[in-house]
Amino acid sequence: MKSLLLTIALLAPASTSTAQTAPPQAVVADPAPDKDFPAYLQQTRYHTAGVDVPARWFTAAGKGPHPSVLLLHGFPGTELNLDLARSIQRAGWNVMAIHYRGVWGAPGQFSFGNTIEDARAALTWLRHPSNADKVDASRLVVLGHSMGGFDTVMLGDEPVAGFIVISAADLGGMAATLDTPTGMAEAIMALTDDARFTNAAPTALADEVLANAQAWDWRTNAAEMAGRPALIISSDDGNEPADQAVADAIEAAGGPKPARVRFPTDHSYNDQRIALQVAVVGWLQATFR
Template sequence: MKRTAAALTALFLAFASPALAELAAPPTPRAVIADPARDKAHPPGMAAFQLDIAGSKVNAILYTAAGDQPHPTMLFLHGFPGNETNIDLLQAVRRAGWNAMRINYRGSWGSQGKFSFANARADGEAAVAWLLDPANIAKYHIDPKRIIVAGHSMGGFMAASAAAADPRVAGTVMIDAWNIAGDAARITDDQSRKAAVENMRPDTAPLATTPEALVDEIVRDTAKLNLETLAAKISDRPVLMIGAEYANAPKVRKQAAAAKAAGAKALTEAYYPTDHSFSDSRIALEAEVLRWLARFDPTILPAGPTIPLHAAYDEQNPFARAIRGEMQVFKVYEDADVLAFMDYAPMEPGHVLVISKTSKARNLLEIDPKDLAKVMAVAQKVGQAEVDALGLSGFMIVQNNGVGQSVPHLHVHVIPRIAGKPVYMAENAKADPKDLEAMAAKIRAAMR
């Protein structure tokens, strides 16, 4: 049995708002959850190579971003010993248009040489110098003014150390960073030293060192391994400190306090209820880092401000202009009251927008139910046409008000659903106009 337009409208009003409610949280950058369109001329890639540091070959990879313009670049330094690779974070950073580089310190994971905290610090500095080498800047399209050093756990310490050593580093990301010097306070006698050695032993398997040597280094070089001191030294530049509440968050708060005491003016703190590896907060971690990176690259975040719920109607908004014929749209359907056309940045091929031509309602709160009924009746027809023309097993209706809304004229999204493919609510890449017109022709032919 077919539902009437009025019944469809009532059903939509009853269920749309709770089902599609937006969380009161910062926007998730598209790069966290969606792949970019392929750049055929300058596609992304990966370079694997070795850095020569003090006569040792250090393994490195560089995830190169698409495009031939200079890219901001993030150097990522791994933890102790580096079992958590954080490659998912690096890939998200690359999807956002950044180069992302990772090294394995001397004496770790196949790199030549001996592992030590001192050597790891020097390796981080050498990697920064490599990124700033004019030959590498030209070859890998690196923007030398936007080099960020990031690290997880011990890598957070190493990131702060590398940034402190080179003022050309634009900012630092420290993820549940390990203040190595903090362990020295617990080593007070032979018994506590032996306990520290045994606690460290399982993690030294992939490292060319011994736990005894590392414990001795912590005791000997405590002052050099104090992260709170380093946090103060890098407080003149933007810093992001992220803590895991079930791991190092209390220590991260102390590091942040040290930076604030040193006059930090661009310190961002974030804390998540998760473990040291962010095992159940990976998406949140990636989003947090990319939102912070947006201070160096505004294109990372979804474009445009939030549309206020209550304001005067803007006669120059894009949909008003489309209705007047002042802006090209690829039409699927039009009558005296309603216009349906292709979304210029489709969530899926076949994504259609349905708007009222006669109502000047900015959102669902303002539209007359009779006008909404006409819009929903056409949305129903468009959904059926998408199913018939594209061989779909389903479609989705989305309608945003305020948060998530990009144009202040009520519009209903009719979006094809692909069986087994998840939905990503994110800013999407613009489609080729030729593809939009071809898709519109298919849907138009199936409209009835």
């Protein structure tokens, strides 16, 4: 019955989705400490393109290996979604929350394409034999918000267990608006503020989007996600059409049909943070037993 209620909640409109069932304990309560295998947080680094980039490694309590989530933040990373990381950790999952090259002082060069490579490198870190006692490599889930959602879709060809896409940014789709002087100027202006927290020039980022329109085709890459469960979460930020396109592409490629949740809030889910945790943790618990 609990699983059924959760399914109804996930598929219901956001205004009622979080009221249909009790929130997971991992969202609202701390678990009893495990003296032998305590939960912990540590700074770590993963190797990508010749440099070591910082990441946060949240290890779940209890003897491993544990299912694990790769958490991908957006551009440039103002919202890190670390409240999600903590709830997921309390639910018995490890979380690797990465930065990317060239952002917030990390070494290497930032670019949108490099974030895809960095995410793949983080998956390699998670799958490394040295982590086999901590990470259940058969239960890896990629979770991305905004640009991290773009990366999640671009990782559709990775052999992971599932995907969570939150307000994904269809960067390839931006190319259609960049192919005019006015469109390019507006895109550069929109990128300028956030690009200050990276070592990339806004003009270079806009040119990169234009050059990769075909490689980053939204539906083609989303179709690669088929065959695994997916949760797609949207808000009032204007990205819902891109999110819906991901769901449609997965279903057209054979499914399974992704779970959908929509919240009446902004891009950072500022007034729906608890509800967001309920949706994510509830889906993980119902999908991966």
